[in-house]
């Protein structure tokens with residue numbers, strides 16, 4: 001029996017694994033994402049994982065967005081050397097195997113649905129709260145990618161049409177309230193100072209909130225309320241039954257999840273929206289790679 005190759009491409013790290021049909025990784029490796037010559041680094045990584053073994057049955061690629069699944073190209077915001085880069089064809093040529101592409105947050109959702117907190121859900125929303133906020137939907141077991149592969153960009157849902165401008169060009173996006181840097185930015189603007197020698201980031205802020213410091217607590221409550229608005233809106237639109245939250249900010253734990261539960265209770269009205277279950281990731285950083293493997297297995301099943 002064969003294996004598929006899963007690839008996860010982010011602004012800071014490249015990861016690859018050979019994955020069995022049950023989701024176990026036979027071989028895996030990571031390396032830092034270089035500023036240039038990313039494809040050469042990726043080729044080296046693939047060589048390390050595949051070795052001189054048989055070609056994988058299929059390759060699933062999760063990549064930071066924006067992407068275009070219609071033509072297989074990617075233009076990751078944090079990787080300026082790739083603009084309209086034909087990633088899918090390059091990987092296909094390199095491996096000699098059919099390749100399929102999706103967004104990294106879509107792969108996160110798919111991985112959690114397959115092997116993590118999303119198992120058994122008929123309509124799952126996966127959210128990655130980190131430097132930015134990404135998301136992916138898995139409906140009836142299949143990823144909802146959209147015509148160009150950009151469905152699930154929940155970080156740029158407007159939760160306040162009169163709110164601040166977002167880096168995406170939109171206004172009042174949830175990312176502007178709840179991403180790691182924006183949580184810290186709001187806290188700093190409201191009098192918070194990181195303890196001596198510690199960075200003024202979301203992780204330090206979460207430690208302050210865990211100690212009950214008022215401004216960090218308020219920052220997480222504000223971010224949680226923004227996330228709750230986005231979750232309730234998404235649930236109302238596509239009848240999401242479960243939400244899995246991952247990414248660095250989700251490691252904040254109860255200082256995020258407790259106010260999120262309270263905020264959802266306050267903003268959600270309709271019974272099916274109120275019924276949404278919110279859970280932290282169980283796979284953590286492995287979720288996107290698992291989702292890329294699932295993508296490859298599904299592609300293999302439909303093409304053989």
Ligand SMILES: [Zn+2]
Pocket residue numbers: 155156157166167168169170171173175
């Ligand atoms: Zn935005």
